[in-house]
Amino acid sequence: MPTDTKRVRGPEVSQSPVLFGCRPAAVLPSHGPRADGRQRDQADVRPVFVRCGLVSQANGSAYMEAGSTKLMCCVYGPRETERKDETDMKCGRLTTDMRLAPFSCPVRGSWIQGTQDKDLSLMLYESLQPAVCLQKYPRSQIEVSVMVLENSGSVLAHAVTCASLALADAGIEMYDLVLGCSLCQDAGSYVVDPTYAEETSCGSGGGLTVAFLPSLNQISGLQSDGEMSEETLTAGVRTCIEGCYKLYPVIQQALIQALRRAAPPPSES
């Protein structure tokens, strides 16, 4: 690792205590009810808590909790592009930056944005871009940054939802909201909106994240890994869409609430 002179540095090597636990981490059962009491094989998403407009400095922001997954998204812009090329003249530029805070996972993460963060940023970008009316913002850029404060699973899916809320909060024109939902599939059964433990313990199966535009019925982001059959994948996509629809009213409510708070009291006439 290159020496980092811009930070306070600790010892060269240090290891997470998790590696030395006396008892091996309990393997989650692949059947029966889930640890948090939710149902398997159903679009059973965790209850979410969302708030818009918490950050004073941003043009739009949203904070979201799903179980103990906590993340925050800020939107800056539209503001003038720093880098100009021909496409910017007709169309705005969207940039996304997603990071996991060093303390957000069971094992500490590094300061430097790793490939995982870059990958997540790209996925976030591809999921959001179809929804934003970029042609309405020529020569400008809209910056979306997401910080995951606690990773308790399904971060990408929730980041998508949170970011679309923050975009809406910033008053950026969008065709539709974007909602995210993910699932983990293992040995013939699946869990929707998995927790971190569920994500890491699904051995032979795989994970799937879908970003969905609910009113337009369009999939704007799709990403899977691990091994699954085509039928499972297709079924998984359907389940995720179902999960998104469950989330939809909650998100709408949060936005309306934010609007109410922001709007001046109705004039009496």
Next chain:
Amino acid sequence: MATVQVSEAEKVYILHGIRDDLRVDGRGCEDYRHMEIETDVVSNTDGSAKVTLGHTAVLVGIKAEIGKPRPMVPNEGYLEFFVDCSANATPEFEGRGGEELGTELSNTLYRVFNNKHSLDLRSLCISPGEHCWVLYVDVLLLQCDGNLYDAMSVAIKAALFNTKIPRVNISSDDEGGKEIELSDDPFDCMRLDVENVPCIVTLCKVGHRHVVDATLQEKACSVASLLISVTHKGAVTCARKVGGGSLDPESVFEMTEAGKRVGKALHAPLMALLRQEESLGMKRHKVGFLG
């Protein structure tokens, strides 16, 4: 990614052609361009392959190095991917221009291989918790003419097939320390089982239909693509939507189905070709870049 400009009228022409299942180069929607594959092209690697698909050309070199197993999986070796989008492929990649695409491609490769069956990682273990083989899979883009993903995955499979890892002898000395000795006999080597290594199929949605192996012009007409990596048994190891647009669920399902079908069919001819090449042995006329 390397981009080309296409006028509105050209787009319409391409779009209608795909609707009628007759693409500009005469192919049907699910036809690949002519593909040439050759392995063992770079002699200082442990395995290598060169694949050309239309004008797209990729070179894959694999180096096996001894490293320390990951703490979470002490009895497995691992793969490292790196994709070099060099300026040779297109001037757009000059300086740091290709870095973004490079990370995107290598991240996808990590996903594609992120499962238990693609490659038997346990066979790469030398001594649990201490030593294992790390396979550095380095992809070099030589020319871009669309459909990098598919070409890359075929080249990787071919290079893995070609990879020869020296046999290792572990002897312990008097003080209990272990010594690792590599066999110098070039024939005393370990081969990898590539049966389950997946191939990537990129389906480009153009108009209301989708095509495989899109050229740059076709890609310019498409709003979104679905990338899907499929094993010879038809299992999907990675799926991703790429590109700026969105897809309706029905077409995602159609594309997944087509991707699986096409992907599954890629493996048999590829394996047959690799075996045929191998059977030629020393008689094989190496072509490389001189042919």
Next chain:
Amino acid sequence: MAAGFKTAEPLEYHRSFLKENCRPDGRELSEFRTTTLNIGSITTADGSALVKMGNTTIICGIKAELANPTVDAPGKGYIVPNVDLPPLCSSRFRPGPPGEQAQAASQFIADVIESSEVIETEDLCIDRGKLCWVLYCDIMCLDYDGNILDAAVVALLAALRNTQLPEVTVNKETSTPEVNFEKRHRLHIHKHPVGTSFCVFDDSVLIVDPTAEEESLSTAQLTVVTDEDDRLCSLHKPGGSSMSGEKLQECINRATARQREIQKLIEKVTHSVTTAQ
């Protein structure tokens, strides 16, 4: 009208308030913004705290890892504090490696930890010369509206109070550490340093807990850190206009008062968290 004045002549706008001994947000000159504290909300961290001072929001997460002590100090562990100002918290920060301000803040926090002896690094030793704890204290700004140093110190202190380390024993045979997550111990907090920051306007008017705008308009800034024994742990004044000894004493007095307030707040919140469990 007022809004126009504010954006066109921000300095004049502020002066007009200061003349009346008050500030645009309604505070008095020596009044802090409302400070709220939330402890232990991040379960993936070994200790965490979220501090809000007005709009300024700072979160601190502490992760403990195992390492070998240095040869020079075989009986000591490490504390590694870093302040991150991500682009998320304000449009003034760009993605990439930490900028000057973040670097300076990290150094400031590191200095405070060392001079205040909030934690004895000896406490972090597990097996002399062989094994010790490293406390990675990552302090992250989520909303930047001035005075991040005060907020960062409070967040760090509260997070340290909240930290619980698992019990570690070294297996004699294999000489590998064994960690028992069931049994956890709190850290011993020796001192409670608290920072108080001031801004000087027009080389004369002194205000406490400046907002981002006030910071940018001020002619000098000053941070005083004191602990419960009224010891001065740090005095940080990066350049700017000069200041009389008298004024300085005034600042220190305000700081000691603030220290009491904050320590009380931390006790209260920590207490409510532990009783809630």
Next chain:
Amino acid sequence: MAVDMRLPTVKSPPVSVLDRKDLVVPGDVITSDTGFMRGHGTYVDEDKLTASVAGKVQRVDKLICVRPLKTRFNGEVGDVVVGRITEVQQKRWKVETNSRLDSVLLLSSVNLPGGELRRRSAEDELTMREYLHEGDLISAEVQSVFSDGALSLHTRSLKYGKLGQGVLVQLSPSLIKRQKTHFHNLPCGASIILGNNGFVWLYPTPGQQEEEAGGFYTSLEPVSLSDREVISRLRNCLLALAAHKMLLYDTSVLYCYESSLQHQVKDVLKPEVMEEIVMLTQQKLLEQES
């Protein structure tokens, strides 16, 4: 679904190097006779006319040029080009024509709707993008060459202008044979513009009508399947000829098309098929000559 995977073709053993005087490489002295004028691809070094590129020597009276096998387009006045608009600037379009600098199409060098004698108004400047915008293809003629070598184009003839539906094939300019006309309606059912710059445009043969809109109107009606097949086959034939460095003109293209008819369109690009049809084409051309 079809996939054609194979091992690379082994190169045929090299032909023995004949000492062909007309082929030169950089640094070769062409003549030390000072009576000749130096043209493209040559320079004078110590009174000797020397080649600066690898290619074939051509002599026209006293002028000696060397034509390289492959090069950027070196346009001359009167050349027909096919190009793509890259930028819309004030009073002019920038056009990519495979030259060493982008070519220029001045607003004053195009026929605007409403007749040739129309004055160009300020409004025309503002609406330039409506006539031609970035990415559009045009056919044009080289009007003049600027001192730095950039080409100035014009479309002041009904045969030039914006191109509609069709397929562009980009080849080396040296493969295009100079002819009286570079526009051909081929008897096989499609039309071709063989741009001197190596850009070849294949399009369905237009009916009698249209054209009147000043060349800015393009039909977006679907092209019939049979026309498409012809165009695709022609495209692949052009690539086959180019791969074997055959000179391109209406007859060679047409013969190649005829030779390819026994193969499916998509198979034409397979190396062995390409070789076969190019051989057939050569034979036909030889027969026709004798």
Next chain:
Amino acid sequence: MAGLELLSDQGYRLDGRKAAELRKVQARMGVFAQADGSAYLEQGNTKALAVVYGPHEMRGSRSRALHDRAVINCQYSMATFSTAERKRRPHGDRKSTEMSLHLKQTFEAAVMTQLFPRSQIDIYVKILQSDGGNYSVCVNAATLAVINAGIPMRDYVCACTVGFVDETPLADLCYAEESGGVSSLALALLPRGGQIALLQMDARLHQDHLESLIEAAMTACKGVSKVLDEVVRQHLQEASVLTRE
């Protein structure tokens, strides 16, 4: 590598060559269709790919354009698998930046840039396999690529690395020799006129030996140029069979 004998008493080198013998050079022009010019060249086990784009309109900021000649832009990089020990980065390190600069200087001396005012010529070279003499192999490959692109040059540029062992100059060093502590020198030559396009030496050598070393380098370069000449003529002939009108 102290114990290694670079030149045996019988006058043979590590790989069995004589002192002035070049490694086997094989090359092909026009490997890629999309570039304006391209070439592949191998010299022993060092293999390089060169690609040329241009001359074309300046990319990026037009202010870099020169009003009286073309700008030559070079990028040198190495495949991550090209060396025995895997490289972490293909380019961007100090050594490849320096190499890019040397290539640029070399080709500015040979390409007739004055014919293309305000244009840009890109030369990208990639080492696929590295076994000594990287600079020289790149120059030789790039020369072929420039010729393939039909860009006028005064003459070929040929390069060779030579070393000095036991009072004897060794031509065309391989990696084992390069790293064996030999004083070496790289030279790029326009063979017909004998002009030196670039000379680079960063080892210690007695002044008296310099002349003989340069002499040997020039002879080696001429040897290379002979091979390149054959490749170009071969290519010309194969390609012009059919274009004959």
